[in-house]
Amino acid sequence: MNRSKLDALIMEQEGLNSLSRADIEAVQLQKLNDLLSREQQRQGFYGALPSKLDSLEELRTLPFTTDEDLAMNAPSLLLTSQAEIQRVLSDATSGTTGTAKRVFYTLGDCENTVRLFMAGLSELIFPGSCTMICMPFSGPYGLGELIAEAVTRLGAKPLKLGVSLNYGELSEVMDREKPDTFVGMPVQLLSLLRFCGKGSLRRALISGDACPLSVTRRAEELLGTRLFPHYGSREMGLGGAVTCPAHEGMHLRENHVIAEIIDEVGRPLPHGQYGELVITTIGMEAMPLIRYRTGDYTRIFPEPCPCGSAAIRLDTLRRKGVSSDILNLDEEIFDLPFVVDYRAELSGDTLCIEALCLDGSVEALEDAALRAMPGKKVKIKMGPASKDDRPMVLGKRKIF
Numbered sequence: 001m002n003r004s005k006l007d008a009l010i011m012e013q014e015g016l017n018s019l020s021r022a023d024i025e026a027v028q029l030q031k032l033n034d035l036l037s038r039e040q041q042r043q044g045f046y047g048a049l050p051s052k053l054d055s056l057e058e059l060r061t062l063p064f065t066t067d068e069d070l071a072m073n074a075p076s077l078l079l080t081s082q083a084e085i086q087r088v089l090s091d092a093t094s095g096t097t098g099t100a101k102r103v104f105y106t107l108g109d110c111e112n113t114v115r116l117f118m119a120g121l122s123e124l125i126f127p128g129s130c131t132m133i134c135m136p137f138s139g140p141y142g143l144g145e146l147i148a149e150a151v152t153r154l155g156a157k158p159l160k161l162g163v164s165l166n167y168g169e170l171s172e173v174m175d176r177e178k179p180d181t182f183v184g185m186p187v188q189l190l191s192l193l194r195f196c197g198k199g200s201l202r203r204a205l206i207s208g209d210a211c212p213l214s215v216t217r218r219a220e221e222l223l224g225t226r227l228f229p230h231y232g233s234r235e236m237g238l239g240g241a242v243t244c245p246a247h248e249g250m251h252l253r254e255n256h257v258i259a260e261i262i263d264e265v266g267r268p269l270p271h272g273q274y275g276e277l278v279i280t281t282i283g284m285e286a287m288p289l290i291r292y293r294t295g296d297y298t299r300i301f302p303e304p305c306p307c308g309s310a311a312i313r314l315d316t317l318r319r320k321g322v323s324s325d326i327l328n329l330d331e332e333i334f335d336l337p338f339v340v341d342y343r344a345e346l347s348g349d350t351l352c353i354e355a356l357c358l359d360g361s362v363e364a365l366e367d368a369a370l371r372a373m374p375g376k377k378v379k380i381k382m383g384p385a386s387k388d389d390r391p392m393v394l395g396k397r398k399i400f
Contacts (some may be wrong), residue, residue, distance in 0.1 A: 256283025
């Protein structure tokens, strides 16, 4: 089995001839101390922290950084001048009240993300291949644009499709362009495979949202191959962890990110136990964060990866802001092979399900919803999926 491509990238970026746990931890401690030294000299948000630590274990003694800190202290968190900023991502929406959280990136930050995407994508795309990118495209240095740049650099053709094409338009693209690789959210992939068929698709990378086991299993059955889950967040530069040929977790770019897992009161947990992911972004130029509480829940695998990589692996994640109810609903409803997509709305104790289906029965949908959310009244509106239909939930899935 080939070793994760991420190892080669880390060695190249850090000037190493080999990569062991000791090598990674030495790089992390050096970069962490460089960061602490610069932060103390600048006397910004982290100015009161020590300028040097003697070991990575001492990182646990430093305070956490929260979403509120990012929203209220953006200028003091910046480690570069505004002139060096190439991209700003905000969590502001039409429903946001108060100060929005903003994350800043330099050109170097964006380049590091492209290089990480290349390492992850090179496990499944090849020169001359064609990749359909069903991720948001939001302008220069946005997520979709960075993925497309990585695909191009690998010698493949990116199809910049976004997230709002209807099934008829997607079918036309697949017939015309013959893509062999899909990059997008998990439910998008399953819906595409169920309505359009797999066509020329052979491989798929999923990211951007939680992926219930039934969605993974059903998509892999239709595609005939294993999926490549990836994990990233805006706080770590949109890219964080990639899947290797072993398909046993996602390797973290540890030369840029130090990961911890904590329990509900903030105590560190050993590898193998589930808890909240905390990150220290030692590789970010514009806005490095120290012990940032992501709100995402996962574990670090305690054993080495079968591929031989020295980088730690994250297990499947439950994303911040994603309730267990929508995960349970997706688990049960998408296990029904006739469901293409659905939307859930909760009004009091009544759960309303609007579903696009190939066939099937209202009773089967109702039973699945009640298994996921027992004790609720369920109303089902089921209609046939057509080529004019679009994804029923844009972005991360939720109960409305």
